[in-house]
Amino acid sequence: MGRETMKYFCALFAIILSIGCTGGTQSNGTAQDAKPTPAGPIDGPLKVALLTPSSISDSGWSALAYRGLQAIAAETGAEIKNAVAAQAQEAKDLMRSYGQQGFHLVIGHGYEYNQHGIDIGKDFPKTIFLSTSGSQIAPNVGCLRFYLEQAMYVLGAVAAKMSKSGTVAMIGGPEVPSIASTFDAFEQGAKETNRNIRVLRTFTGSNDDVGKAKAQTLAAIDQGADFVIHQANAAAQGVFEACRERGIMAFGTNSDQSAAAPDVVLASAVIVAEPVFVRVAKSIQEGSYQSGIELVGMKDDAIAYVWNPQLLPQVPDDVVQMARTLAQKIREGEIKVTKREF
């Protein structure tokens, strides 16, 4: 074996060794490795970015995250940026770009951003990638899951208690696990209150097609539904419009939607992102953030149900009392509300 060959072998060995080493430091996607990485307090202003799957003007899912982002800016003086990233590649490019610009926290609003965080997070260890849903973590990738199902359970119970026809309906946008999971909870709440209640489950396939949302709601009302809950985001007005035409009541979701249709929306299941978002941002600012999967619900004041003050007088006292008792039981863990893993 000549000297030249020997040199090549050494070089090859060195390359293999270095690949092995870098591989070792990068393969930290498991829970055991996700030990706290005390980054220390941040000098200068905190930089926070938000990615939403739809426009922040949807009065629902994306809007509530944007309100959380604004709260971070107000409470911590952070520099904020936000963008819509509906496609996977778009989301990855934006996350990479925020990482390069030295953002401290990138919030992806939806479970789809979790995997992107794992992929991109490896290259930007100083940036925390937080997704609101999901189940994978790394030292700088965390999940914050909203237990909206808890409020949906309460509204399901209210619907079942108040329904005269014995039929209630759920109108969804696209058929995705996050929406289906909240419908499971609404149905659970309804069935545990009235075993014989019929719960219709429908999806229009669209978050912005108001016309289809209205037509689908009318079809459900034709089947006898006298209470309707939606998960249609920006298309919600179509659901409310159908209910107004037929003189029945609906529930709002994600945000308090009483103002959208004061004569139709009886109550809303809401996500309050502000306190939780601010808490996470502050912990990153102080350098005490630890990544993990955090499920926030009623006991964290992140989830609530809100009555429409205008229609509340029409609700019997025992229904108001029942809702309060159920919420208390959920808070204390006495009632376990279903939630899908996704």
Add this chain to the structure above:
Amino acid sequence: MGAQAQGEGATNMTEAIGIVAAMLSLGTPLVIAGTGEAVLERTGVLNIGIEGMMLAGAFAGFFVCHATGNPWFGIGAAVGTGILLAMVSSILVLGYAVDQVVVGTGINLFSLGATGSLFVAQFGETGRLVSVQTVPKVGGVWALNPLMLIAVCLVLGAWFILKKTNWGLAARATGESPEATSAAGFSPIRIRTQAFLFAGATAGLAGSYLSLAQTNSFAENMTAGRGFVVIAAVTFGRWMPVGASFACLFIALAYGMQFFSKAKDLPVPYQLFDALPYMLALAVLWGVGGGSAAPAKLGIPYRRNQE
């Protein structure tokens, strides 16, 4: 037993009425826009930008109605917006012979961005579910939407003009051979421009139906591909206003069936109803033997001074 059967019958009746109502409600905007598109395609121009014109019309109608409280002002604004976008398109497509697909795509992207930005600027960054004054119903117990009646008039009017007038003859000839139309003393560019403005007006009107007559609100991208459905329906309807209208109503009926089957939880996959109109369109194409009915010069620009 008898009472139960009677109850069953009443339910079926309600359900049937519900499906027909859904068909008319979802089909009207398609019919309105389809009439304009059919006339325009007859003259040899393909308006891909119909989706954007509908969306811009939906927003303009909503915006003006919200500001003035009068839905008819909103409808006027929607028609005006459609005409304005058609004017821009016709200058590019007919004046400069820019590729029709490129111009149409540009109009669609512009409308999506512009309406989204204006909506956010007007109603706050996180949006608001806003509801506006609705177009009053007419026809007593039938409670018809006046725009449905306008749709019927539009279809019949377009049919009459295309089939029975000199302008209609020249318009149809322009789609086959603009040179011949020109030799006969008509200006193909002028005829195509007039058809384009009509198509823009109908697209804007169709958009205002979505925001002012059907849902009384606006959401970003609320047209959700209806413009492209209309283009498909015009082909399916063999480039005739009446044919296109039936195609539009058939597609709307399939939607109505789909909503019904989902609400009733029928053991039929609802995707079947989505595919139904297109399956029938394929059957029609197969039956009539391909594209013989298509205007020969559809999508091909005409230059005044070409040799």
